[in-house]
Amino acid sequence: GAVVSQHPSWVICKSGTSVKIECRSLDFQATTMFWYRQFPKQSLMLMATSNEGSKATYEQGVEKDKFLINHASLTLSTLTVTSAHPEDSSFYICSALYPGGTGELFFGEGSRLTVL
Amino acid sequence: QKEVEQDPGPLSVPEGAIVSLNCTYSNSAFQYFMWYRQYSRKGPELLMYTYSSGNKEDGRFTAQVDKSSKYISLFIRDSQPSDSATYLCAMSATLSGGYNKLIFGAGTRLAVHP
Numbered sequence: 001g002a003v004v005s006q007h008p009s010w011v012i013c014k015s016g017t018s019v020k021i022e023c024r025s026l027d028f029q030a031t032t033m034f035w036y037r038q039f040p041k042q043s044l045m046l047m048a049t050s051n052e053g054s055k056a057t058y059e060q061g062v063e064k065d066k067f068l069i070n071h072a073s074l075t076l077s078t079l080t081v082t083s084a085h086p087e088d089s090s091f092y093i094c095s096a097l098y099p100g101g102t103g104e105l106f107f108g109e110g111s112r113l114t115v116l
Numbered sequence: 117q118k119e120v121e122q123d124p125g126p127l128s129v130p131e132g133a134i135v136s137l138n139c140t141y142s143n144s145a146f147q148y149f150m151w152y153r154q155y156s157r158k159g160p161e162l163l164m165y166t167y168s169s170g171n172k173e174d175g176r177f178t179a180q181v182d183k184s185s186k187y188i189s190l191f192i193r194d195s196q197p198s199d200s201a202t203y204l205c206a207m208s209a210t211l212s213g214g215y216n217k218l219i220f221g222a223g224t225r226l227a228v229h230p
Contacts, residue, residue: 006159034217041124043204043222044160093159103148103208105218107159 002028004096006108013084014116020080021111023094029074030096034105035067038091050077084115119143122205122221131230135192139205139221142186146207146219149181151190154202154223163203164190195228202226 003026013019023033031052036044048069049057056069066088068080077096081088092111098104122139129135137151147168152160164179166172166188172179178191188207192199205221 004159041225043220046217049217091157095159103218104150104162104165105206106162107152110157110159112157 002026002096002098002104002106004094004106004108006094006111008111009109010112010114012114012116015085016083018080018082019084019113020078021092021094021113023077023079023096023108025075025096025106028096028098030077031074031099032097033071033077034095034097035069035077035079036093036095038093038110040091044093047079081113084113086115089113089115117142119219120205120207120221123224124222126225126227128227128229129195131195131197131228133195133228135195135199135226135228137190137192137203137205137224137226139188139207140186141188141207141219143207143209143219144183144186145209148208149179149188150206150218151177151179152204152206154204156201160204195226197228197230200227 005024007022033050035047038044047062050069050071052071058064071077095105095107120141149166151164153163154160166179166181169181169183176193180189202223202225204223206218208218
């Protein structure tokens, strides 16, 4: 299957700092990428849809000023958690929509964020 | 009522058993059905992709979709300890005019013991 790379795989930061997570589609171009948050033993919660060259679409209840998403190229989307707090600690996962209209999503490995 | 219902388990089976994982859904517009496998602290991996009703087989895995009953299944034959993971069903509606987001089930945790 197609490869989506996510970096960093884990990060620890102090409260009040900002953290950037990158999501790259390595072998295909992705016009659309998605960002999810996953709590332990729970399913994926869609945070936002990232479209190349346009503003991200956020799900209800997700603060767009808190979770900044940039999709500057067809292979890269970034999620920046601004002024992180301990409650932002979670597993963040990105996915990229495979082109061709099949609706197949390929996921990154996830990034575990711990805010102290 | 959630759009997609999936029993979270855990489901524990002996090695070699046939595993049946299921999801039910309420939105009759769903046409695309997927199963993902997620190992602990990893991103989900696409296992099976099915469009509309019918069966699809890939090695030890078989996906079934019954749109009339709004019910999908994933069967794993000759289960192995390496199959121990969380299995997520996911589905979406028509893709015309743009992408409709995937709706995920809660995931079923499977443990295959030797």
